[in-house]
Amino acid sequence: MNNLLNKFDNDGIVLTTVDTALNWTRANSLFYMLFGLACCGIEMMQTGGPRGDLDRFGAVPRASPRQSDLMIVAGTVTLKMASRVKTLYDQMPEPKYVISMGSCSNTGGLFQPGYSVLHGVDRVIPVDVYLPGCPPRPEALTAALIAIQKKIKAERYLRKQV
């Protein structure tokens, strides 16, 4: 890929594998679904704002699950919300990824002793990256996004699943 930095006199050719090229595009166009459930949602907005600027990693917020690759569950999931989270996750097209943002989303956190709080969003949907913090700073969410990108780049998506 270093050759891309040099200007070509003529049309150039880049040799790579299909997996690498595909993963390169997938990892750098992660559309994440807006899922601000509590105060972590404010921190997620900060990350998407000009300072955190998640857009420079190709991650753009989408308001619809059908156009999203990544769900950032930001905040306390209540039992009432749990079935909604599941429905929205099911509506996302494959391949899809989930970041569980903050202590509440990971385990129930501070509100775990409550009667209506789900003990972690992983009881409803599979989670790829658990991000601790109450709430995590924008830098931490950016690190979680980079972790998702690393995961995507390591996948061999087109190969037959055994």
Added chain:
Amino acid sequence: MDSKQIFEALQGAVDHEIEQVEDSYGVKFKVKPEGLFDVLKACQQNPELACDALTNQTGIHVDEAIQLYYVLYSYAHHHELIVNCEVPLEGGKAPSVVELWPGADWLERETYDLLGVQFTGHPDLKRIMLPEDWEGHPLRKDYVFPEFYQGIDNRPSEITKSFQLK
């Protein structure tokens, strides 16, 4: 008006028995459920009291009963008064005051949702915060937390249990 004058004005306005109770949070006027509506109506419509705002309506489960509290405020006279009413835990009923203060609608729905008090005459008494298929009323002291909800396993994990107080 101070609480003594309010008490006297209230006693003059209604026939029902009113008891003055005082705790560390201040003075409350305790009435029976039968007289609750008349007392609250007098609080609103008596020109001396003129409580035009229902600031809060809530309840607490104490011992074997539910204590209902109506916090009233008068913008005309700038005084506040609290009406207290005790209803039994099982089958507790209280008159709805939505026709006096329309803002009582959601407050009474919340009290019904979390404590299970039936408000007779309420236009739309259903759960306001918890899902409609929820069982029980969580702010009661004898409430048992659900382990499963709609097939979701919500039992505390081993790690959680290790942090819980014995």
